[in-house]
Amino acid sequence: MTALVIAEHDNATLKGATLNAVTAAAQCGGEVHVLVAGSNCGAAAQAAAQVAGVAKVLVADAPHLADALAENVAAQVVALAGAYSHILAPATPNGKNILPRVAAALDAQQISEIVAVESPDTFVRPIYAGNALATVQSADAKKVITVRTTGFDGAAASGGAAAVESVAAVADAGISAFVSREVAKSERPELGAAKVIVSGGRGMGSGENFKILEPLADKLGAAMGASRAAVDAGFVPNDWQVGQTGKIVAPQLYIAVGISGAIQHLAGMKDSKVIVAINKDAEAPIFSVADYGIVGDLFTIVPELVKELG
């Protein structure tokens, strides 16, 4: 029994979500190998080799693997799948894009967004926006799994000494091409990795008004997030969306500002250790999950909070 983890990386660095997937893979009971499929991705492969608990790193290096096109990366995984009992990827947009393609090619019913491994064939996953937890047992020869990062602690990024092995890259499928990427640069921590998150909702009123959250986020070393309503209104970029169909986060501290607390939003943050809500409506559902709530106008409370933090 050996598990293969599909690394999330940008060719130069290994993304943190990979570490959570490695932990889940180790719980499946066998050795853990990591596949780094990319272009000039030696540095990412070296980083993967340092991860505690990884026995081997496979590197597929080719120009057409540079941008994680699903058609090419999935074919690469399928080409290597023979040796593995479990194939896992973090449940990030990239993992979710690629892995079902692998599962279908292997005639396996993927198990999405697991939060616990009960045994090598039995897993727990949330359904209905996290309002229920299903324990499911797979009858497939190969288990194909995406891993919700908040369900598993990350493996240590250093301390490992895995062998790094080159594998033959599959041919370019030739049916898709990468055109461009618009990535917003930020000095702040990633939403998925942050210990503190400050999130704004429709109550912020405008993108401009989100600026009042910045000093708060600065003081707390926080990442910034948002509700769907704030993203739809164009206040902030799409990848800030926290929720059932956005990012799932579980920081030490989550501060919800001007967010009502719809089921779909709660689905993405209710496993945070401590939740603070700032809302002018005392009846807002967000207060039903908040450890500490303040009822009032965010435009006075947020600056006060910044001041009080000193």
Next chain:
Amino acid sequence: MKVLVPVKRVVDYNVKVRVKADQTGVETANVKMSMNPFDEIAVEEAMRLKEAGVATEVVVVSCGVAACQETLRTGLAIGADRAILVETDVDLQPLAVAKLLAAVARKEGPSLMILGKQAIDDDSNQTGQMVAALLGWPQATFASKVVIADGKATVTREVDGGLETVRINLPAVVTTDLRLNEPRYVTLPNIMKAKKKPLENVKPADLGVDVAPRLKTLKVTEPPKRSAGIKVPDVATLVAKLKNEAKVI
């Protein structure tokens, strides 16, 4: 060009679902059902392609119990030309749905299949990618913009860090994200018109697909409840609590 839009009947997004006492699933009896919201976006996108003269026919497909007809009628009321129900009482999992949809696609020969990125009941986010794999088609998931030209689709996708654009050959699979469009309201005259549009009924066996579930649900439980905390009177109290009680700052 023909566009196929798979639509799923799901518990309405406003319903707060309850886990059944015997832990076999969630309560779905007497609960409002609707078209999966991402699929409404998919039908809307197909309609816009038709209105722009890019698509010539829009066909909605649903797999499941007889009541999925209602979901198909909604799709027809939005404007789809005809509907196909793949009827079965078997509890369908995404791989089975993908196989059924691939079989329908082989018969219908669409240039584009637009699905939702995720069904809000099973939260699987798999079916579109699986259909693409089974047909050997390219895919563009989590789309926020779709442009069809010269036999290709140029699709902007919502990814970590922002947006990414890919160009894929047709035929292809696209899955919708929330920002792709805002679906139109269904009007009463269109609901009436939809009643007369053709709805074909097929069975999984007609398509030669084995839909037996691969995952066995051992139990469905309620997640640990989070209890409401306290309301604090002012910011000073909040900061004191965060420092001394919660110890998170």
